[in-house]
Amino acid sequence: MFRVPFINVPLKSTEEVDWATPLRNYIRSTYDDPERYVDGYVTISQLRQDTRGAGKDQTGRDMLYRYYAQLELLDLRFPIDEAHIQITFTWYDAFTQTPTSQYSLAFEKASIIFNLGAILSHIATQADTSTSEGAKTAYRTFQGSAGIFHFINDSFLHAPSTDLSKEMTSMLSLVMLAQAQEVFLEKTVADGKKSGMLAKLASQAASLYMEALSSEGIKSSMIPKHWLSLAKQKYTSSLAYYYQALSLETAESHGEAISHLLQSEAFIKEAIKHCSTGYGLLISSSSNPLLSAAKDHLTLLTEKKKTVIKDNDFIYHDAIPLSSSLPAIARLPAARALSLHEIYPKEEISKIVGRDIFEKIVPYTIHQSASLYSEEKAKLFRSETENCEVADLELKSSLEYLKLPQALKIYDKDTVDEENNDFETIRIWAGEIGSGENLQDLFDRISSLRDTVSEKLNKATEVLDQESRECEFMRTKFQHQWTQQPSSIKTQHLRNDILSYKQNLVTALQSDSKLSALYDQHKPIIQQLLSPTLDWDIRAQVSKSRSSDQSNNLLDLEPDYSSTLDKNIEILKSHLSHLQNLKSTRSKALKDLKAALHKDDITSILLMNSRSSHSESDIFKRELQKFHSWQERIKIANQHQSEIIKAVTATYKEILKDPISIRIRKTVSDDEGTWKTALEQYRDSRRVWGEVITGLKNAIKFYEEIDRACGSLLQRISHFVSERRREGGEILEKIENDLPMINQERLREHLGRMNFGS
Template sequence: MELLSVPLKKPAEVDIAKPLKTLIQSNYQNLEADKLNAINEAISELNTLRNTAVWKVFDKQESGLELNYRYYDQLCSLEAKIPVQELQVPFKWKDAFDKGSIFGGRISLTLTSLAYERTCVLFNIAALQSCVAAGQGVDTDEGLKLAAKLFQQSAGIFSALKTLASATIQGEPTPDLSQDSLTALANLMLAQAQEMFVIKAIKDNMKELIVAKLCAQCEELYSEALRSMQRDTVRALWDKEWISQVAGRQAAMHALTMLYHSLVSKSNKAFGEEISRLQKAVELFKTAQSRASKPTLFQEYASRAARNLAEAKKDNDFIYNEIIPDINSLPGPGKAQLAKVLPMPAHLSEGFRDLFTALVPVAVNQALAACEGRKSELVNGEIMRLREATTAMNGLLSSLNLPAIIEVTASGDSLPPSLQEKASAVREKGGIGQLKDLIERLPELFTRNKEILDEAFRMLDEERDSDNQLRAQFKDRWTRTPSEKLAATFRANGEKYRTIINNATAADKVIREKFATHRHGLELLSMTADQLAKEIPSAGAGANSQASNSSAAQRLRSLMESVDTIKAERECIESELKSLTVDLKDRFLSALATEGVINEAAISLSEIGKVIGPLQEQVGETLARQQTLSADIREAHEKFVAESGVSTDQRDNMLSKLAAAYDVFTELQGYLQEGETFYNGLTEILLVFQSKISDFCFARKTEKEELMKDLTHESSRQAPVAVTPVIPTHHTSTTASAEPSASASAPSGMAPSPYPQQMQGIPVAGAYGSGGVAPGAGFTGYVPPPMPQGFNPYGTLPYPTAYTGFPPATNMMPPAYYGTYPGAYGGQHQQQPGAHQPGAPNPNNPMGW
């Protein structure tokens, strides 16, 4: 028995490992080393699985199904865990029905869309199911059972593809993925599945009425398949014998309906009806063989019908003499559909094992990133409050020449102990030379980042110019999405990066100016103790010692200890703020599983507040204490000056400037180190950004080459379609129905930083859904990787907000148009038995399978 199987789409070799690793590296920066290694191994396994599965189908063996089931399931799992719009892999698949032309070349489509890859893999799964089903032997129950199962699964997949393909491919798909093509294939698979039930019923010698009902339904399903296959949009797709074979099998199923219904008539002793139905059966068997060009098609049953007719006529002529009624006046047997469009399960493979368990769903990853951003914003705000307050306190002490003014020295010309400590600390940290080195490295770091970003824009400009040139050359035939549209998000985020670099450069200028202002003081502090002492103006002997024992001096010493205590406390608070962690992964996963969405703002703000709240209280408390402490210091200083008669002279001014220079040294050193870390981190991110654009340009280049190849071979593929010939009379339906045809049954500390405050806020992809992909999927939804987290003075710049968020001509004469053979039983009143009436098979338990 020759059943039809769907041809397979041919893929192109592609490496998904490198782009996928780049994507995960840029979006999952906080993964532990062991998890990252496991993911890299999973990516390599997926790449191997792909290269094996997509070619294994061409063996047309059942073993190829499980491989493709596994690959498809992994794609579904991966789609839910990565921002698929960022995956720049050009997936190329050729049309399943196009055999090319004499000049070479086949219709193909290349898209950088994981959903498109999944669609094509799913098409091949359905096609392979039809191949395996068609190759089963119908002589055994196992063969019939497997064939029926696979044909029904194939019908279900082709039906699902009608929605999936239209959502995945916004442009014109290859003909095999068109709506009309997928509808015809789904109808054909369902009809062939029903035929398996017919054969099973006949083999099991089930009641004639049941067989007749099954055959009547099968004839209707073949009629629907034939109508959908003969639509003008798809008729040229099929092999030349497809339509004739479907037309033949439709007529044969009608003939079998007549044959088995005649046996019901015979058992009811309605001999005239028996003869009428047998006459129609013999006629339909001949028509079926003629249409299919197979004289042996259902020959066994045709011979049986002829024998039964001869016997019935003989008995009627000699015994019964009943009038033979018109076939169109006879009732039909009813219909029973056991073949169903099987829905796709959650996982196609048996014992599905997710390779990417270390990755969380995209929605959870986005929620985690947003939560981290909120935490960083609050943490950085509290750190800046502490640093601004400490800077203000240092300024107050410097203006009052504290604590130097109250320190007791053996000689008036000796350095105060506090200044000695500060100078020693500056020398230990490298002195002014270390600051110079850091400042001189900034232009190099800036230039490196600028060159990376400039190269990224150069690639985008080159790709755009090439696209525009070809669009001007081919005009309306250049149908792909313009580069300007696809690269809009790339360019927007690139400009954001450029603004970040420019703002950081402005911050570098502020640092240079502050360095220049305090350069002399920094040079002095970098000297040895003896050299520094020589540079300090002399004071009157015993000037400080005379006032050192006053009550005001004692009070100031106590207040200076309080200042040191507050500074130490703030260092601890800042350290705790920087090390603050909030892990809401499980909460987000639970919310997604139970509610289907994640209310990130509500969950994050509540949980972050619980963790950061106590530290915020400590920050507020230390700021309040500073206000009281500052007032006490001013009051005590005024009293000290009044009691001691000490006034500001040249020496005091120098000591004050040196104290301020020390504060600036500490401030600049911290900012420069953080700035260098910022530039280095930005370099890594820009390299990923450049790599993304490189992948984008490569994918566009591949797409361009494929489109140019198609346009080059267009003339060789476009041949005029011949006019459909008039249907010969011997190819028309037999007796016209006197009643309307029944419709086919369809399947159903420091100064405020001049630099940016934080590096969070980079956009993350919108929650992934199974909906459509924008034109040129894989390009338009690009989202840059997140910036480094934690306090960073280079990061106050606002970043992009989240994005919510890609008929063939033939040289063959078209087949003749065949009628759908509604025939007598297709249009007769179907007298269906009631629920408890004998002879009605249970569609939920077809023959005990």
């Protein structure tokens, strides 16, 4: 295949723009001191100035992309249009040189990205496609240029100039895509691929050129090198029929091969005709590479045609079908329009674009979304905190139920027997408990108060949510006419109070649970202290202590219990150590999660997605996935803990069944029946009873105080909602009164925009 020239797109030119003054005025009226952003005005102005002199190379491409990306970021913060920030952008049509001026930032972005596509076309045409690297550059860059013009076609409606029109950008995209197909065809020919594939590739290129040339609403004079596009369409059509002929000849279809060669010859002659008159005059092949390539191809296919016809006349005698009866050659697309994000590798984008020039300016709506996201993070942390606390409680309860690791101490052979007959001390403790308040009544009182407070808080939340829905319904219905401020602005302090009380309630519930668990643990001994048979029980303990077989102690047992018992004890200790490690792992994961949540800031992400189709909840869900690793660590630790607790239970059961373990426990059980053990149990239970009584009284006092506070809060909320509804009623009345006047004003504006001239 002979190398042919490529088509590039001319660039648009523009006038200078004053960025600083309009942006200063807007920032002063909307945000804060405009002098804080002087560097931003200078930078955006310099970026635009750089694009005016950008070269048709990689550096120029990067300049345009950086400015375009900064415009996208700027567009998220500043409403630059005729109705708000008025900045005049003047651009000259790339083909007619007609100036167009608009206040629209979309026009500025479309013009910049048009030039980006044009520069890519120049980079591609300058590449040396005879080399592997050059062919790769041209192939990818033509696809990038096609993608940009396609992007303009899809994204920017109502183009104010010819070069940005849907017809023109569609045509340019097709031409760039056709040239990318050509580059691939050229490389495939050089690689010696089969003729059938080459025919399909050439057919696709010809089809793209034909589609581009058939664009409606585009004058041929506006198409860059229109004659060259025509010539290349004929040239690639000729190649398609030529390679199809070679494929048919290989398949022994000599008559069809001749017909395809004749059709190829007709197309290449048309290509030569367009090349020869491309500039309005005959030009030599030395100054027109396509003309030279076309003539060389004509020579090649003429020789091939003679050979095939001769062979058919003397050997095969196949009928030669008419060209009009030939089926269309199948097409094989090898190029596609690349999206804007595919032009640059991801790792290069941030380096080229640089930091967000006005990153410190954050719209109020983004602040609100960030606040909601913080609430979602708080929910996540509360959930994981609860998971950790439940797991810790499960571990503690399981070990306490099994009395581990304390129960293993009996196998250390160090139990000592003592007696103590201090009856009077125990009677005093029993008298204190008997004269005190009933613990169950106190627990019931706490439960009732807690339920009352919870109901009030739920009612408060429901009232605020209902008022918020009413307000937003009216805002949706009347849009900007509904001037009442959003409820979230007014109710933040109320909701903070509700949240604070709920958090206090959760903390109190945890304390109540601990008190209940503590009481349940010591309840049997406390009830024994209240028993009328207390004296008899104490005497029985002393009698048991005195009748114990003092010779049956740990020192009388074998020095080594048994290999099985020793092994199980070591396994159990290993399990217990593992459980403590899991608890530490879980605690550290929760601590790390808290730090990561505190550090996380998605303000820039919310800003970037403020005009996308992604919902706020989708963004939150995606961003919260960042914390999945910490959640997974906690989850795995909890799962492993449950498995090991089962193993601990099973191993401990084996220990308890061991014959030597039974002997040890019998001896220790006798020792634990001594008076010292009994006295310690009574003393400990009396202490716990005092702690529980104090804790319950404090809890009741707390719940009574928070109940009063919640009642006051509910009254404030009711008053607030009443005032909001009264205010809303006044606004609604004003809207209904102003409606006729507004309709008349809209009619006058409409008539004022109409042109009644001839």
